[in-house]
Amino acid sequence: MSSDFRIFGSELSPYSVKVRSYFRYKGLPHQWIPRSPAVQGEFQKYAKLPLVPLVVTPDGVGIQDSTPIIEQLEARHPDPSIVPVDPTLAFLSALLEEYGDEWGNKWMFHYRWFYQADAWATAERIALQMMGAKGPLAVAEARTAVAERMTGRLGFVGSSDKTRPTIEASFKQVLVLLEAHLAKRPYLLGGRPAMADLGLWGQLYEAATDPTPGAVMRASSPSVMAWVQRMVSPAAQGPFEPWDALAPTLVPLLQKEVGGLFLPWSAANEAAIARDDNTFETSLGDTGWSQTPQKYHARSLAEIRRKYKAAAAVPGLTAILEQTGCLKYLAE
Ligand SMILES: N[C@@H](CCC(=O)N[C@@H](CS)C(=O)NCC(=O)O)C(=O)O
Known part of the structure; x- marks a missing residue:
């Protein structure tokens, strides 16, 4: 079994990059795995919720939700601490x-997601991450679907x-x-x-x-x-x-x-x-x-x-x- 942690995440997910920066600061060995259909089977083995980030520890335990992820790791790897002594x-x-x-x-x-220029640019980046391996048509179709789904979530x-x-x-x-x-x-x-x-x-x-x-x-x-x-x-x-x-x-x-x-x-x-x-x-x-x-x-x-x-x-x-x-x- 690898001695690395695995972070299933997305460059477009604030909570995922937050956890990745934490790992980098702590010098904890890790692999960054962009979420895509190609890794979905592995993701589902460890995830309780369909959300990134998901951290899989070297001994095969899945952890979700960025704050508890960081708190749990901080308890086991205290140096350098991200919590002031005061x-x-x-x-x-x-x-x-x-x-x-x-x-x-x-x-x-x-x-x-409120402004069209931003929605279009972001949907393109997400579609490329998810469907890039399947070619431009799959990316174009995914881009429209992502933009529609996410714009509909603004109210949340x-x-x-x-x-x-x-x-x-x-x-x-x-x-x-x-x-x-x-x-x-x-x-x-x-x-x-x-x-x-x-x-x-x-x-x-x-x-x-x-x-x-x-x-x-x-x-x-x-x-x-x-x-x-x-x-x-x-x-x-x-x-x-x-x-x-x-x-x-x-x-x-x-x-x-x-x-x-x-x-x-x-x-x-x-x-x-x-x-x-x-x-x-x-x-x-x-x-x-x-x-x-x-x-x-x-x-x-x-x-x-x-x-x-x-x-x-x-x-x-x-x-x-x-x-x-x-x-x-x-x-x-
Ligand atoms: N409170 C959670 C929030 C995680 C979250 O909302 N993740 C979003 C991306 S930023 C997600 O995976 N959404 C489902 C999806 O995009 O399919 C955390 O801090 O990790």
Whole structure:
């Protein structure tokens, strides 16, 4: 049996490239296996859900869902750690990872499938990965099918004519906030990558490869683009920084984005699931939001609350969460 891990993934999947960058940083031997019909039999042997990434360990165990994948591997291969020793930073890193995975996915998915130029370009890349071996006609047919299927899923992440201004304003806002933060350091928490980088980066890496959001990023955010490039194969350049050094440019991100948009959205989504509603309406910032609830997200919100409960006694953490408007959503 091979001593390598196998990652079944896609270059177009933010959660797959997130896991691949983790493996590269840790120096864990692995094979990257693009998902296609040719590997479907092997994929199905180990996958419980039809989702990538799927990691198969050298002893033949399949693991899915990027956050648990990374947490399980981190427990077994602690060095170099992507979790800061300071428990305040460790929690904020997990919170930012969750924000990237869940809210950042809205920017990525919206821009990718809302605009025709992006939908067409991405559908072409997916079709080539899936059907490239079968020739141009199979690729052309797959491209149309992928574009139709994915455009039809825009509502699942909450993208619509109504929510478009909020999603796009948040994307542009986060670029401004990250540009200020990353102008002074290579990674979000200082000299080395953390969970926070992995979650946010997966989404922004994908956005950078799509025509519309990629053009916005290249025109406005050179430090973010340098980080996007760095995170493809991250390397430690120094230690994590202390909170006091990070705070001036990280507090605005936590306040405006995590406490201002992501967590209020999470709470409204959770309340709708509890009521068994088919749709929910809320206001985020200055605009209205409506969508079908996202069931998976209620589970990951519960998980981030569990992490907060475990860290709540850490001196200073609660004050940061209070200051940034996050506490009321986490301390329930
Ligand atoms: N929460 C999961 C999300 C995984 C996920 O949504 N994967 C998508 C691609 S990004 C997928 O496999 N979708 C099914 C498909 O494209 O056929 C994770 O973090 O791994």
